[in-house]
Amino acid sequence: MKYEMVIGLETHVELSTKTKIFCGCTTQFGGEPNTHCCPICTGMPGTLPVLNKQAVRYAARAGAALHCNVQTRSIMARKHYVYPDLPKAYQVSQFDLPLCLGGYVDLSNGRRINLTRIHIEEDAGKLVHTRQGEMIDYNRGGVPLIEIVSEPDLRTTDEVLEYMEHLQTTLRSIGVSDCRMQEGSMRCDVNLSLRLPGATEFGIRSETKNLNSFTSIAAAIEYEYARQAEILGAGGVVEQETRGFSAETGETSSLRSKENSDDYRYFPEPDIIAVLLSEEEITAIREAxxxxxxxxxxxxxxxxxxxxxxxxxxxxxxxxxxxxxxxxxxxxxxxxxxxxxxxxxxxxxxxxxxxxxxxxxxxxxxxxxxxxxxxxxxxxxxxxxxxxxxxxxxxxxxxxxxxxxxKSFGDGELAEICRRAVEENAKSVADYKSGKEKALKAIVGFVMRETKGRADAIKAEQEILRIIG
Amino acid sequence: MTSITRIHELLVSKKASAAEIAEQYVAAAERDNPEMKAYITITREAALSAARAVDEKIARGEELSPLAGVPFNMKDLISTAGVRTTCASKMLEDYVPFYDAAVWEALQTQDAVMVGKGNMDEFAMGSTNKTSYFGAPLNPRDKSRVPGGSSGGVAAAVAGGTAVYGIGSDTGGSIRQPAAYCGVVGLKPTYGAVSRYGLIAFASSLDQIGPITANVRDAAIVLDAISDKDSRDMTSRGTAKVADRLTGEVRGLKIGIAREFFENLPSEIENSVTASAKALENAGAQLVDVSFPMVRYGLPTYYILACAEASSNLGRYDGLRFGHRAEDFRNLEDFIRKTRSEGFGAEVKRRILLGTYVLSSGYYDAFYNKAQQLRRAISNDFAKLFGTVDCLLTPTTPSTALRFDARLSPVEMYMTDICTVPINIAGVPAISFPCGFDGEGLPIGAQLIGRKFDEATILNAALAFENATASEFLRPANGGVSL
Known part of the structure; x- marks a missing residue:
């Protein structure tokens, strides 16, 4: 490969709490559309969020398992954008003071992939295309998520896949998420840029959103490599933009350029004063x-x-x-x-x-x-x-x-039956001696039949071979 | 104006039934409303049925809670299941919540009787009530005057005798300023004293629900009924019950007078508030001259924070799930744009734009962050003052009720909140009570500001003033019910 890839991942993982992050609705996947929701997770006027403590503990547990520095005080923030699946027109997330800082994943090739942060946020609902037109299902809205942000430390597709597998295996093992990519409970955004081997500066990156299978991740990376390499090879400049991936075509395409990107207008969520964990709680989470x-x-x-x-x-x-x-x-x-x-x-x-x-x-x-x-x-x-x-x-x-x-076969008993097997299967013995290896199985089969399967076939085979030399 | 305690006596002594009382208030509201517009929605049937339930309790000899059977007006941004809750906006003209706000739940357990939903400035944004989509209520003291805002309809209903008390909300003065303009008592409790669950948010870190009443004791009774820690509002803590501790005793109380609150005042207001300070001193309080130079930063800090939060809180009004819907549109983006352009009035749009601007990247540090720093500085200054004095006495407003035809620029209008906004910024409690009348007979309000979660001190001082002046400033306006 002519260029070196520089990849950073933003991985979204749904936490397996029983209830949503700000209300008592179930987080169960599926269900009739809009049956797992209430005034709070549909953003009805006047409702307020109540932070699910279990979600905070799960996120801290994830942070502890990924060697992060779990913070005693972090702040929820509102991230604003307009989309029908986001009923409040803002997503409650974390911005400048996330729950976890640092952390790392060690790969089998000896390289350490550093994490920037892990923060907590709420999931959005989803759009459903029906014959009556575009519909919104808010069942998923308000399911607690963590976003695990890596440093741009990944260099190859294999490293990315191993990193993702590591997250999946680790988070499952500590019981904080089922990490099912096919159900969307784990998905990632790939930030990728190219540079010449040996270069120290980063190139201009594209961000490919919402990849929901290992196959898609690999395909998107391969596609982006080829696309960016072609632009660079022709002396062009890669545009910083957000791209989408189609599993059908295996291609990425531009969603929006940097100029048209949302200004999220983050500010601290006034309805949730702060996310607090004591040193003792954090230690207990680590020790558990x-x-x-x-x-x-x-x-x-x-x-x-x-x-x-x-x-x-x-x-x-x-x-x-x-x-x-x-x-x-x-x-x-x-x-x-x-x-x-x-x-x-x-x-x-x-x-x-x-x-x-x-x-x-x-x-x-x-x-x-x-x-x-x-x-x-x-x-x-x-x-x-x-x-x-x-x-x-x-x-x-x-x-x-x-x-x-x-009933144990004394060696003598087994030897006796084997002798009989050799005598009564002269043809097979001859076949074996003339090179037909399979014939040996027939003789062993005789022993097994005689003993109603109680003999050890391997021992019988050894004994037969000893007899026929 | 009839007090809560008076209605309670009438019911307990069986001199009047709850149904009779409710009928009188509902009828008065229905009669006055076409002109006075204190109500957006009058809930006759619900009011009478709640009153009949109270009469049944009386018949069974059950004990009555202080608010049982007492008719009240609830500002139309507090969610009432089954009763439309409009925020005085075209956007929510037909919006009917399917859950009850925490305060409405609390009041229902007290067998409260809601006459209807009170008129207000659209989404609580305004100081005159002129921004209401349903037309501005009139000030019952002088129909050519605004009742103030944003809880203007609520204060006008209490002053005008179509409700015994009202439930308002106060983000920068929205309870206290209309109370002052209408000559009634308005209490903004400590931020966190009353659950905001179900209060349709204007600025979440500043909004607080509180009572508007005919006198100080009533304010304490209503506060006790609605203040509580609520697991559905992470910012709520409740506050100590106060009604039983009201003594009207102020001997030894240190009342701070900060000259910065008295700058550029009409002399009538300055004289009235100074005279109330004297009255409290005569009752045994000690007046202490103090300084609060941060007052001048109150308005810019307030308008940055309040508009920033409003721009976020009002993002959900897109017509997709509830509320006004544009009919003629090309695509989703066009639908949302048209819905919002048609549904919101000018003042709401102005504040959304202002809030969006101060939060946008590149401006955040210059505006929002700086305002947050000022908020901390203002809070610290209050905390410091409360190390030397027990409360502060200030005017509530720099003018009496404005004429409807007064032409004010938005900034001039914002200036009417100069004495009230620092209180919300710091999250401390404050009460406005009538302390005089100007040359045209319009009421003047004085404001007492207290320590966080110490409503008792300011209620006591206000009660002491009421007692010292033999309630001479608590005059009913024309119209309404008098029992």
Missing amino acids: LPELPAAKLRRYVDELGLTPADAKLLTKYRAVSEYFESAQAGLSPKTAANFIITTMFAEITTEAEREHWNPSVSAQNLNELLGLSESGKINRATLKRVYAQMTQEQKPASAFITEEDT
């Missing part, structure tokens, strides 16, 4: 943080010996990592990790299901089952069968294991 996914991932790799790829899969959702940790207690971590990733993840395909990981087999029951297998009390076939039964009926492994299953 669980082990964060980034630290957990390091621990899984360093202490449990998992591969980084497996560790990432297991730490992405808190429900999964909690399940894994209780399922692996007292066992080899790899046993549980492999079983969850290969067997259980195969049963679920969507991210949403992983996020709400709630398998029919409890972690305790799986732990018991894997324990039986690891100690050799049952063989793989039994493990598989019992697991399948356990997914049907929520009972412990012992409920499905018969005496037969656990």
Whole structure:
């Protein structure tokens, strides 16, 4: 690439409080239009906001998890613009005194992406296109948001995606947001400019608004790179402007230039005097943080010996990592990790299901089952069968294991059956010896049939190979 | 003018029923209103039905709250579910709220009887009531005079005897100035004493709801009924109950006289207010000469802050969800522009423009920020003064009620608020009470300013004055009910 990208992100995340930021309406996604609203969140004359303390605590928790300096006193401010989804013609946000300052995200390539700030604000409603024309749905209006503003520290699409994934994983793990991009509970604006490698000055940036999927983020960045590179390559000057992205065309287009940009006329919200958190409250919020996914991932790799790829899969959702940790207690971590990733993840395909990981087999029951297998009390076939039964009926492994299953095969007994298998399957033996590897499976199959699946197939295979040399 | 306590006595002694009293006030309001215009909406049925409920309580022998069955006028910017709340604007001519303001809830629990919604300056912006879309109410003392503003209809109803008391709002003098012009008592409580929930905002950091009454004791009774901490208004704290603590005793009270409030006054006003100071001194108070040089910064500070907040608060009137709607438009932007151009009057537009300007980038520091610094300085000066005196006595207005045909520039009109705006800027309480009449028989108002959440001191001092002068300045105007 000829140019270096300089990218800063403004990420909006809806907080998962039960009620809206200034009133008692539910924050639940969806619902019949305009059924989750009241005089306050529709900005009826005379109404006043009452700041939801839980939203402030969640925002502070997010700040603590992202290593920010959480402020004891911050100020809500009115940001003015006219749009039908904004019923008061101002959005209550924060301006010069936000809740959190600083903070950072560490990337796997060793680079640290600094955060400028995190502030609290209210979401707007949304426009709905119907056959009767443009309609407004205020259900989302007043849902609490945080905006996480990064410094222009990001340089590549991969870094941006990892940064976003880090925010998503971290904020989910501390329970402050479900970060569902498809439902708009997480979205970002990309500020991007180009410069020649080695340059120290920033170029002129464009801001692409409201990207609501990883695919869109990547596509918008690629498009903006190409567009700006073409302008610069032709000796032109990039215009500072706000752009929109179309997922259908994969292109960005100008929404408004800097000259036409809104003058937000911020001033302190007089109806909310100040957002106050005591030092004690902030300390308590910090101390109550669980082990964060980034630290957990390091621990899984360093202490449990998992591969980084497996560790990432297991730490992405808190429900999964909690399940894994209780399922692996007292066992080899790899046993549980492999079983969850290969067997259980195969049963679920969507991210949403992983996020709400709630398998029919409890972690305790799986732990018991894997324990039986690891100690050799049952063989793989039994493990598989019992697991399948356990997914049907929520009972412990012992409920499905018969005496037969656990009847141990002395090495002598297994050797005897294997000898018989070799004798009675002469053709397969010959095939194997002539190079047909698959023939070995037939001989092992004989052993398994004879033992009604109780033999350990791997041990049987080793024994057969020993006999036929 | 009939007092709240008088009506209460009539009801308790069963000399009159609440329904009879309500009928008299509603009928008087209906009779006078075509000319006097103190009301925008008269709520006859609701008033009579509330009164009948009071009579049932009396019949059952239940105890009556002080405001039960007492007819009142509520400024038409306090939300009343089911009763249109217009802010005296074309913009809200047909707007009917679907929730009750906190004060209206509080008054309903007291079995209050609302005669109707009081006329006012449009969106509470004005000092004459001439900006009302529904026509200006007349001053019952002299029909060629304005009643003052912005709670002009409320003060005119009380003075004119079509309401026993009124609920107004005061952003820069809107309770006290019309009270002074109409010869009644007006109390602006401490910012935060009364919940603003349901009060249609003009300038949120300055607006405060308060009573307009026939005498000082009534003001205390109404304040007690409406002041409370409200979980729906983060700026509300309530204030101590005062009616039971009113003694009219001022011995040892230190009253500050700040000469800056007395500059460029007509001699009649200066003499009246000085005479009231003397009367209080004779009653045992101590007068202390003090200085308050920040007075001259009051008006610019006030108009910057109030207009900035107003420009923001009035952004929601776009015709999309409620209120006036333009009929002929090309697109959304055109619709909003036309709706607002048609719906707002000239004074409202002037203040929106002024407020938008002072908040715009490049001007914010020069105007809004500087005004905020001045607000802090003015508040600090009040706090300092209240370290040496218990309250301040000043005139309420630099003139008596203006003639309707007086031609004033906007700035000259703003000057009529010079004595009242610093009080809102500092958030302290102040009361205006009648203290004399000018050569033409028009009432003159004096203002007592107190410490935050210490309404008791200024109410006591005003009551002491009332007692010392045998209520000689509390004269009823012509018309209305007298019981």
